[in-house]
Amino acid sequence: MSRSSRRLSWVFAGLLSLAPALAWADAEHPAHVPATEAGEDLQSYVPGASRLEGRIMAPCCWNQTIDIHGSEPSYELRREIRRRLKAGESADTIEASFVQRYGTKILAVPDSSPLGGVATLLALAFGGVGVAGYFMLKRWTRAGKPAGEQAKNGGGVPPRDALDERLDRELSEIRDQA
Numbered sequence: 001m002s003r004s005s006r007r008l009s010w011v012f013a014g015l016l017s018l019a020p021a022l023a024w025a026d027a028e029h030p031a032h033v034p035a036t037e038a039g040e041d042l043q044s045y046v047p048g049a050s051r052l053e054g055r056i057m058a059p060c061c062w063n064q065t066i067d068i069h070g071s072e073p074s075y076e077l078r079r080e081i082r083r084r085l086k087a088g089e090s091a092d093t094i095e096a097s098f099v100q101r102y103g104t105k106i107l108a109v110p111d112s113s114p115l116g117g118v119a120t121l122l123a124l125a126f127g128g129v130g131v132a133g134y135f136m137l138k139r140w141t142r143a144g145k146p147a148g149e150q151a152k153n154g155g156g157v158p159p160r161d162a163l164d165e166r167l168d169r170e171l172s173e174i175r176d177q178a
Contacts, residue, residue: 046082048091053078055108056098065108 053067058074066074077098084094098106109115 044082046085048085049078049082052081052085052091052095055095056081057106057108059102059106062105 050067054065056066056077058064058066058069058071059077060069060071060073063069064074066077081094085091095107104110
């Protein structure tokens with residue numbers, strides 16, 4: 001048996017040893033139901049449903065919100081949300097009833113979470129950096145223009161003084177000596 005075929009057999013044996021672990025891990029999680037079995041009422045548009053479904057966690061495993069999760073409990077909650085919204089209940093009332101039923105763990109982002117404030121501060125900071133960057137770029141482009149272009153744009157050439165005259169005189173004397 002060659003060295004490469006031995007390696008291949010070890011890799012294959014290692015993969016086969018993982019099969020029971022994968023089956024056990026899959027048994028831990030609830031069975032996911034395809035969307036076609038979940039019912040057609042989840043496909044129709046209900047105003048406010050998608051926002052509320054994105055705020056509610058799936059109570060079967062608490063890993064995803066019910067708008068993403070594919071388990072039967074999350075489909076049931078989605079159907080309940082849509083049914084109650086169609087009946088005229090407000091989204092806040094429905095959310096409050098879920099909090100009463102499951103506790104605050106049902107909310108993807110609880111009201112007491114500091115994420116809203118952090119998001120606002122980040123937005124203001126990025127806006128400030130953008131404004132500062134704009135003015136810095138404007139200043140750099142103005143500083144990089146030749147003197148003739150600055151004169152056209154109102155920048156002008158600064159007036160000459162006694163030091164400029166002295167410098168010109170000394171430079172001409174050096175040129176004459178050379």
